Amino acid sequence: MKALLLSAYAAVSHRHWADGLQQQFPEIDWRRLELPARHFPWRIRGNPLTWLGQESGCLQEDYEVIVATSMVDLATLVGLYPSLAKAHKVVYFHENQFAYPLPKGQRVRAEPLMVNLYAALAADVVVFNSAYNRDSLLCGARDFLKRMPERLPLDAVLSRVAEKAVVLPVPLSEETPKPARSGRRILWNHRWEYDKNPEAFFTALQALASQGIDFEVAVMGQQFRDQPPVFEAARAWLGERVVCWGEQPDDVYQETLDSADIVVSTTDHEFQGLAVMEAVTHGCIPLVPDRLCFPEYYASAYRYTGDQASLETTLAQWLTDPASRPPLPDACAWQWPAWREAYRKVLMGGE
Incomplete structure (x- = not known):
């Protein structure tokens, strides 16, 4: 099996998860593309364009499975490279932008939220690291979309995400736990x-x-x-x-x-x-x-x-x-x- 692993904002925990996938499933032929964890507004919206310029050959290959983090604009990537649509698409939510607390003085920006939502809709399976993550995305998306100009069919849209949602934490590496200590x-x-x-x-x-x-x-x-x-x-x-x-x-x-x-x-x-x-x-x-x-x-x-x-x-x-x-x-x-x-x-x- 040939798989494409995409991480648009490779923070420490995201790299740990990606490393674990490759180590635990060596039978899979992995291709891995990731972008540095900086310039967040650009990363979450511009990752398809960056990869279009730097990794077009890799994206044109055929894959049986695509595994992408929720910051990957998967819907746009599939539009740019239609052959990716044939793959089994898994999106992993380490976090979701609907539940991310804003710094004081900042206002909600629609772009990161919509990237999350479109990625979930484009996926065949949507994986969350906790039920809280899943539920806060669904509730947050509903509240956000209610404020938009059109009267959208919220139940139909969000039920598509809920029906294909799975909760799987980011696993830790296998090691023998240390005993507790009684110090201060x-x-x-x-x-x-x-x-x-x-x-x-x-x-x-x-x-x-x-x-x-x-x-x-x-x-x-x-x-x-x-x-x-x-x-x-x-x-x-x-x-x-x-x-x-x-x-x-x-x-x-x-x-x-x-x-x-x-x-x-x-x-x-x-x-x-x-x-x-x-x-x-x-x-x-x-x-x-x-x-x-x-x-x-x-x-x-x-x-x-x-x-x-x-x-x-x-x-x-x-x-x-x-x-x-x-x-x-x-x-x-x-x-x-x-x-x-x-x-x-x-x-x-x-x-």
Whole structure:
């Protein structure tokens, strides 16, 4: 079988997923096209034009299956290269633009939303990494289309997407999970951007410090030129509590995961949360908000109600009374052996 793997915005998690597909299905003859994760407005709208100029020969070949991320303008690509329409087309939604929180002062732009929607309509199978991702796309698309000038047949359009939707998470690589530890090191390993709500995290740390609760903190994750000012301010007052700060090479990152005890998410935007899952595999107890995708992946013992007081109370309890921490979730449930057969069925068209 010959397959074309398309990723229009190759962020870290997207590359991890694409690498996993190729490693898990070596019997497939893969062709892979991807574009750097920068210049988002252009990437999501201009990827067919970029590939038209750079990879026309590859796109003119015949394929049995096409696997594309949701940022690929698949409908336009099929229009430019009609032979692609014959392939079994799978679109994978790592995220959807209908549920993406906007920075302050920004208005909704129709183009990214429509690329997502047209890609889903052009696909034979639409795969989401969580039911929250699926449901927020369907609800968001309905709300968005209701505001458009024409009275569109929303039920007919959206039912086409819902009927071919499948939920399959991005699997982690197979490895033996590490045991939990009972120390006081807190981990933050998310992108340094507004949608991850770092303000709530550092406010909780300030509350711990004001109560005299002893802790250490490792703050890692991908950094960008523009980042919330709370990071610089927090670094100043945290002082010697900081054991690691900023984006790290992989070996340091892995060592730090192995040394941490509690991984925290305060995010306003998450469709699966690979960073938390990775930390759990390394022995960190997760503390996540009771919203977004987290109820699907974590029992109530790992979820705070979502407000600041609940976050601070749970952290304080876990630090002062390590025996109160729940046992680690089963990280093996998120790894490739648990999901390979389901992925095979999607790729093979249900065979």
